[in-house]
Structures are given as C-alpha cells and as structure tokens.
Amino acid sequence: AQTVTQSQPEMSVQEAETVTLSCTYDTSESDYYLFWYKQPPSRQMILVIRQEAYKQQNATENRFSVNFQKAAKSFSLKISDSQLGDAAMYFCAYRHQSGTYKYIFGTGTRLKVLA
Amino acid sequence: GAVVSQHPSRVICKSGTSVKIECRSLDFQATTMFWYRQFPKQSLMLMATSNEGSKATYEQGVEKDKFLINHASLTLSTLTVTSAHPEDSSFYICSAYPPGLAGYEQYFGPGTRLTVT
Numbered sequence: 001a002q003t004v005t006q007s008q009p010e011m012s013v014q015e016a017e018t019v020t021l022s023c024t025y026d027t028s029e030s031d032y033y034l035f036w037y038k039q040p041p042s043r044q045m046i047l048v049i050r051q052e053a054y055k056q057q058n059a060t061e062n063r064f065s066v067n068f069q070k071a072a073k074s075f076s077l078k079i080s081d082s083q084l085g086d087a088a089m090y091f092c093a094y095r096h097q098s099g100t101y102k103y104i105f106g107t108g109t110r111l112k113v114l115a
Numbered sequence: 116g117a118v119v120s121q122h123p124s125r126v127i128c129k130s131g132t133s134v135k136i137e138c139r140s141l142d143f144q145a146t147t148m149f150w151y152r153q154f155p156k157q158s159l160m161l162m163a164t165s166n167e168g169s170k171a172t173y174e175q176g177v178e179k180d181k182f183l184i185n186h187a188s189l190t191l192s193t194l195t196v197t198s199a200h201p202e203d204s205s206f207y208i209c210s211a212y213p214p215g216l217a218g219y220e221q222y223f224g225p226g227t228r229l230t231v232t
Contacts, residue, residue, distance in 0.1 A: 045208065102161060102164065106158065107158045
C-alpha cells in the first residue's frame, strides 16, 4: 500500500526567508501525481503545486517550487521569500495516475512565519 | 477554476439525531466526489468515494450504516450522519474532480464543522 510521510510536524521561518518542507512516499507504481496543499486557519484546502511523476522537470509556481527525486521517492516543497500569509498547515498528497483517483495524504507540517 | 460548495458550514445537533451535509459542484459536473473527515491538528482521512448513480465505496473502518452517502446527481453528493454521537463531532470535507481534468487535482469544498451535543 502506498504511504506518504511528512517528518516535520512543525517548521518556522523568518519572513522573507526560504523554508523547505519534506515529504517522502512509498509506491510500486511508476505513473502517479504528487501534490502540495495548503490549509490555512479557514480550513479551505488550497492547491499549491502538483508534479507529474513522468516529468523530470521540477514544478514551479511563483515562490513555490518542488524538488522531486523519483528514485529516492522524495517530494519536498521550497517556499521562497516567505510571507505572513504562508502560515498554514501543508499537506503532501499522492495519487495514482488512473483508477479511483483517491489521494493519500501525509500527516501535515504546520508552518509558522515569524515577522 | 472549479468551485465546490458545502452546506451547512457549521451544524450543531443533539445526540441521537441525524444530520445531512451537502456537497455541490457549482460550475461543473462531477461523477466522483470524495468525503473526508478531519480531526483537530490532524490530516484528512478519506471516508468514502461517492459515485453518481451507484453505491458509495467506503474505506475500511468507516461504518456505512452510520455515514450514509448519496450521489443522486452530477452536481450533488450528500453525507448523512445517522444517530449522531459526540464522537462524531469533527470537520467534514468533500472534494470532486471536474470532468476532463481527472488527470489532475481534486477541488475541495470549504468544509462543515459538526458538533454533536
């Protein structure tokens, strides 16, 4: 069975600095998708970034980028120029390319941004 | 982008009563919706996959007679918590896939906070 592990329950970063959130996963599949979601205090899940496993190039969305290491089954999220609004829970998620399209979520990392 | 709504956003009910939560896809048709439960400071736990026109598929350990899911149309799925008890108090979130974008991400509703007294 697939698993997703986020080993950092909580992280802190100074405003304007860079922080990296870790995520590792376990799967025997070769085709899949990986996602990072942000959940602010409102509890609304917001997609931050996604990565298709078949793409070697790391995904980037403005200040957010990932370091996708397929062989190592690692999918870390880098947040550059951190802002106060980045403070939230961050969840890493995995899903197969086909089938039920179910997500497998990690346990989450709470990010605090210090002014 | 695709929008998913939930109603109500908050509900308080007495122990032993039933409560229904609605999940709607507002600008697209969703053949598949998902229901999650989230306890404070924890991750989302998938409860069931809701398929339009067929029975829901429940995850292991989820009581299907307690959490009734109906996906009667392409834009509406409902979760009914029957004979609710205080331990059912939680945050319930639904999500859906827009057609043609099933290769990508789920779109999430804003969630419903259920409190059973």
